[in-house]
Amino acid sequence: MLDAAVTAFARHGYQAASMDDIAEAAGVSKPLVYLYLKSKEELFTACVRREVAALVAAVREGTRQRGLSADQQLWNGLTAFFAHTAARPDGVAVLYRARTRGEPFSREVDTMRIEVVVIVTALLGQAARDAGCAGKLAEREVSGLAHALVGAAESLAEWADSRSRTGLSGAEPSPDAPSANETAATLMNFCWAGLENLMKGARWVPGVGSGSAVARGPHGP
Amino acid sequence: MLDAAVTAFARHGYQAASMDDIAEAAGVSKPLVYLYLKSKEELFTACVRREVAALVAAVREGTRQRGLSADQQLWNGLTAFFAHTAARPDGVAVLYRARTRGEPFSREVDTMRIEVVVIVTALLGQAARDAGCAGKLAEREVSGLAHALVGAAESLAEWADSRSRTGLSGAEPSPDAPSANETAATLMNFCWAGLENLMKGARWVPGVGSGSAVARGPHGP
Amino acid sequence: MLDAAVTAFARHGYQAASMDDIAEAAGVSKPLVYLYLKSKEELFTACVRREVAALVAAVREGTRQRGLSADQQLWNGLTAFFAHTAARPDGVAVLYRARTRGEPFSREVDTMRIEVVVIVTALLGQAARDAGCAGKLAEREVSGLAHALVGAAESLAEWADSRSRTGLSGAEPSPDAPSANETAATLMNFCWAGLENLMKGARWVPGVGSGSAVARGPHGP
Amino acid sequence: MLDAAVTAFARHGYQAASMDDIAEAAGVSKPLVYLYLKSKEELFTACVRREVAALVAAVREGTRQRGLSADQQLWNGLTAFFAHTAARPDGVAVLYRARTRGEPFSREVDTMRIEVVVIVTALLGQAARDAGCAGKLAEREVSGLAHALVGAAESLAEWADSRSRTGLSGAEPSPDAPSANETAATLMNFCWAGLENLMKGARWVPGVGSGSAVARGPHGP
DNA sequence: TATGAATGAGAATTCATTCAT
DNA sequence: GATGAATGAATTCTCATTCAT
Numbered sequence: 001m002l003d004a005a006v007t008a009f010a011r012h013g014y015q016a017a018s019m020d021d022i023a024e025a026a027g028v029s030k031p032l033v034y035l036y037l038k039s040k041e042e043l044f045t046a047c048v049r050r051e052v053a054a055l056v057a058a059v060r061e062g063t064r065q066r067g068l069s070a071d072q073q074l075w076n077g078l079t080a081f082f083a084h085t086a087a088r089p090d091g092v093a094v095l096y097r098a099r100t101r102g103e104p105f106s107r108e109v110d111t112m113r114i115e116v117v118v119i120v121t122a123l124l125g126q127a128a129r130d131a132g133c134a135g136k137l138a139e140r141e142v143s144g145l146a147h148a149l150v151g152a153a154e155s156l157a158e159w160a161d162s163r164s165r166t167g168l169s170g171a172e173p174s175p176d177a178p179s180a181n182e183t184a185a186t187l188m189n190f191c192w193a194g195l196e197n198l199m200k201g202a203r204w205v206p207g208v209g210s211g212s213a214v215a216r217g218p219h220g221p
Numbered sequence: 222m223l224d225a226a227v228t229a230f231a232r233h234g235y236q237a238a239s240m241d242d243i244a245e246a247a248g249v250s251k252p253l254v255y256l257y258l259k260s261k262e263e264l265f266t267a268c269v270r271r272e273v274a275a276l277v278a279a280v281r282e283g284t285r286q287r288g289l290s291a292d293q294q295l296w297n298g299l300t301a302f303f304a305h306t307a308a309r310p311d312g313v314a315v316l317y318r319a320r321t322r323g324e325p326f327s328r329e330v331d332t333m334r335i336e337v338v339v340i341v342t343a344l345l346g347q348a349a350r351d352a353g354c355a356g357k358l359a360e361r362e363v364s365g366l367a368h369a370l371v372g373a374a375e376s377l378a379e380w381a382d383s384r385s386r387t388g389l390s391g392a393e394p395s396p397d398a399p400s401a402n403e404t405a406a407t408l409m410n411f412c413w414a415g416l417e418n419l420m421k422g423a424r425w426v427p428g429v430g431s432g433s434a435v436a437r438g439p440h441g442p
Numbered sequence: 443m444l445d446a447a448v449t450a451f452a453r454h455g456y457q458a459a460s461m462d463d464i465a466e467a468a469g470v471s472k473p474l475v476y477l478y479l480k481s482k483e484e485l486f487t488a489c490v491r492r493e494v495a496a497l498v499a500a501v502r503e504g505t506r507q508r509g510l511s512a513d514q515q516l517w518n519g520l521t522a523f524f525a526h527t528a529a530r531p532d533g534v535a536v537l538y539r540a541r542t543r544g545e546p547f548s549r550e551v552d553t554m555r556i557e558v559v560v561i562v563t564a565l566l567g568q569a570a571r572d573a574g575c576a577g578k579l580a581e582r583e584v585s586g587l588a589h590a591l592v593g594a595a596e597s598l599a600e601w602a603d604s605r606s607r608t609g610l611s612g613a614e615p616s617p618d619a620p621s622a623n624e625t626a627a628t629l630m631n632f633c634w635a636g637l638e639n640l641m642k643g644a645r646w647v648p649g650v651g652s653g654s655a656v657a658r659g660p661h662g663p
Numbered sequence: 664m665l666d667a668a669v670t671a672f673a674r675h676g677y678q679a680a681s682m683d684d685i686a687e688a689a690g691v692s693k694p695l696v697y698l699y700l701k702s703k704e705e706l707f708t709a710c711v712r713r714e715v716a717a718l719v720a721a722v723r724e725g726t727r728q729r730g731l732s733a734d735q736q737l738w739n740g741l742t743a744f745f746a747h748t749a750a751r752p753d754g755v756a757v758l759y760r761a762r763t764r765g766e767p768f769s770r771e772v773d774t775m776r777i778e779v780v781v782i783v784t785a786l787l788g789q790a791a792r793d794a795g796c797a798g799k800l801a802e803r804e805v806s807g808l809a810h811a812l813v814g815a816a817e818s819l820a821e822w823a824d825s826r827s828r829t830g831l832s833g834a835e836p837s838p839d840a841p842s843a844n845e846t847a848a849t850l851m852n853f854c855w856a857g858l859e860n861l862m863k864g865a866r867w868v869p870g871v872g873s874g875s876a877v878a879r880g881p882h883g884p
Numbered sequence: 885t886a887t888g889a890a891t892g893a894g895a896a897t898t899c900a901t902t903c904a905t
Numbered sequence: 906g907a908t909g910a911a912t913g914a915a916t917t918c919t920c921a922t923t924c925a926t
Contacts, residue, residue: 151372194410
């Protein structure tokens with residue numbers, strides 16, 4: 001039953017998805033929906049929670065393997081993420097929509113983001129240790145980086161999804177659809193060098209010539 | 222009048238914002254709103270279009286200066302972007318919300334994304350030329366990178382905005398709020414090294430040890 | 443099971459009392475209720491009938507004693523009535539509510555009123571005989587007097603009940619609550635002299651000076 | 664528009680009267696009803712208030728004439744009351760129903776009852792003065808008497824109304840219907856002698872033989 | 885031109901009532 | 906015999922949208 005709700009919410013948004021439609025799509029009657037979940041809000045909350053849990057679980061599962069280098073772990077997490085978003089586009093869309101519905105819902109999703117931030121922060125910390133000399137990054141900068149990473153990932157996931165839909169309603173995946181691996185690789189290429197540099201204490205600063213536009217931080221050689 | 226609509230849509234979302242409220246906030250009567258714009262959808266579209274135009278113009282303005290290195294130009298574009306999002310949070314929120322509404326609206330926003338993709342693509346092309354030997358990037362990869370960049374930027378903008386709101390309703394900016402420059406710097410640090418590498422034909426590949434985890438592409442030394 | 447229904451109907455009224463609540467309060471399942479009584483209406487009817495019967499029985503019991511003067515018999519009936527309404531406020535409330543529901547229910551209550559009218563009529567007849575020379579009262583006037591009596595009694599019963607509730611939820615009776623005897627005495631004081639006059643053929647007529655504002659009827663001295 | 668609501672509420676009660684029906688009966692659309700009165704409760708409240716005001720005004724008007732004896736004033740009030748209830752049976756029915764709907768409404772009606780109590784109390788006071796030697800009645804007894812009077816009046820009004828309806832749907836009044844004057848006379852006959860006695864300090868006490876079953880109070884001769 | 889007044893269509897939610905077990 | 910699970914039908918209320926002026 002939640003499946004039908006997730007699909008409806010994903011396609012039409014919270015307000016536009018009517019309980020009639022959801023019930024019909026679920027193949028049950030409206031009162032039954034109300035029997036299980038007291039209100040539309042609760043139904044939405046339930047959907048959000050389920051999708052948050054599924055997504056977090058997927059990423060967690062991807063990053064479970066210990067003893068890998070930081071980039072490998074990030075890579076694993078990203079592949080898991082993109083695999084999940086490709087497999088459950090509606091679920092992800094619900095999360096996306098939840099962020100635009102006031103406090104109680106966005107809080108739920110933010111909690112998830114925070115979990116990701118924690119994972120990423122841990123990774124960066126490990127990367128820093130791996131890199132020998134840790135340039136201590138301000139907590140705020142780490143938070144900003146994590147948000148950048150999550151935003152980039154979300155955006156890429158949506159892009160990949162939209163690509164996979166271009167092939168009309170055909171069931172087989174469009175050849176335009178990038179695989180989870182490809183998408184993850186794009187993102188790794190996009191960000192890993194920068195993250196690694198930061199770990200080493202090297203950062204980009206404005207006004208220095210391109211090419212080698214990095215300044216060694218205080219801990220640089 | 223659009224201002225009132227933008228504010229309302231930003232605060233309550235498309236569905237929850239009622240035409241009554243919008244008309245009242247605009248200080249005109251409802252029929253007048255309908256006289257100028259045929260329907261709620263068109264009103265929303267008009268808002269979206271205006272905000273898209275404003276945002277694109279801001280970014281264009283930022284990247285107008287010719288003769289700069291690619292990273293400087295990107296930097297300029299990003300600072301312009303973050304300055305704009307900080308200055309017009311409601312407008313940006315409307316765009317954000319537009320993406321979660323079906324076809325007609327998201328198309329509008331996608332158009333914007335495409336404009337940005339074009340800009341970024343041009344930048345990357347220039348960067349590649351600057352770097353001497355251009356590793357031809359597949360059109361698809363460029364598109365993906367641009368989406369990653371836009372997503373990261375949007376996410377950071379929202380993050381910066383939420384930080385600036387933590388200081389209650391007080392008028393003065395919260396000390397937690399990162400400046401546009403700081404935010405842009407975070408994003409440059411996040412992505413420039415990777416983009417530059419790609420321009421040189423160097424890319425991250427999975428399974429190679431961390432630290433120097435880049436493989437020179439075919440055009441590498 | 444009827445007890446639960448009576449309580450529920452008394453507290454929330456016919457419409458607001460839900461079958462769920464009644465079934466739960468009765469400690470049985472809803473289908474069982476439907477097994478015994480075909481519908482909510484029938485359930486309500488059953489409640490009304492039971493309460494009517496109980497009330498009439500109480501009054502009958504009070505007036506059973508023969509050989510008393512008419513006023514003593516009325517007095518006995520009234521004390522019985524007020525004792526009953528004080529003892530079963532919920533039952534009385536159901537009757538009260540039944541009168542505000544359309545035909546099928548009010549008819550039931552009217553039946554009760556008619557029974558009371560019969561009793562009162564008999565009393566008045568006896569009183570007339572006792573008074574020696576009976577002024578034949580029109581059937582309609584008797585009916586009107588009986589309704590007045592019943593209405594006054596109901597109103598006083600409710601008033602007494604509301605007084606007894608002022609003492610909060612405390613179990614002990616509020617000191618404000620008049621006893622059944624007091625209430626009955628009030629009513630006797632209110633109406634007996636008038637009834638007695640009528641039996642004697644004396645009646646109040648408008649336009650005669652107060653104080654002795656009674657005109658002897660045709661059978662008067 | 665209130666007229667339609669009053670009719671509907673009178674006929675079906677608060678819950679059973681649907682806003683659809685009310686709107687249709689009023690010849691307007693439902694949203695218009697909501698435009699004028701924010702909710703069903705407010706609509707009901709408005710009806711109740713209007714009917715209370717009308718009824719109180721009618722009675723007030725009836726008792727306006729000063730300088731009359733107490734019984735004449737009561738008589739005038741009662742005639743006005745019964746004329747009003749005969750003229751606006753639906754309005755009265757609404758008041759009747761309002762008493763069974765929890766606090767906010769019953770309070771409204773009780774307020775009216777209190778106004779009547781005040782009037783009656785004043786009358787009784789005057790009667791006592793007229794009678795020369797005032798037997799001070801306890802405040803509680805006066806309240807009880809007033810409730811008895813109001814209850815009797817209501818009951819008679821309803822009875823008169825039901826009589827007037829027996830003639831089917833025919834437009835002309837049923838010959839069974841007692842006139843306001845007749846009904847008022849019945850009530851005066853029912854209660855005035857008793858009230859007058861009380862004013863003189865004479866009261867009925869149980870256990871004394873019928874006929875002259877009044878004991879002179881302390882102020883009696 | 886600008887609007888006060890009005891509405892059609894549809895939303896969430898509840899409840900008396902019934903099967904299948 | 907008793908019930909958990911399920912629903913058809915209504916109810917209150919809202920809102921985008923339009924005339925008549």
